[in-house]
Amino acid sequence: MVDEGNISCCTSTTLYMGMCLGIGLCCKWKYGLCKQTADYRTKLRRKFNLAEGPALDWVTHFCCHCCALCQEYRELQSRGFHPSLGWNKNEARNREKNQKQKMEHPVNQRMTN
Known part of the structure; x- marks a missing residue:
């Protein structure tokens, strides 16, 4: 949603799965992955x-990635987007x-003298 449909579902899934793998690995690598996914949060904030x-x-994202994703999802929903539909359908x-x-037509329209 934030990239306005410029990234395919497959690429996004690959990024997300790569980040999920980072949870079980060393903190330095996790920081790098969290930094990448946090870039989308930054884009959302700026937008x-x-x-x-x-x-x-x-x-x-580093402390609670699931919470961060939920916040971003709810923010998009509150602005009238349906993230599950993707950019093109929205x-x-x-x-x-x-x-x-x-x-x-306008509501409550009357003719007056």
Whole structure:
């Protein structure tokens, strides 16, 4: 969602699985993987002008990766995106919604003298 459909599902899955493998390995390697996935959190914050805190993005992913992913998912949902659909379907859905809004007549319209 954050990359607007520029990364395929396969690539995202590979990145995620690579990061999951890092959980059981040394902290230095885990830091590198958390730093990569935290970059998406940083992009999300910048895209929607969100504050970073109370911890740095990579620290949040390092300490509790599952919590960080849940927060990012809920943030996208609260902004009207459905992350499970992917970028292309969300874009189509938003275009359709905008077209429908343009075609609706004004509510409570009256003629006055």
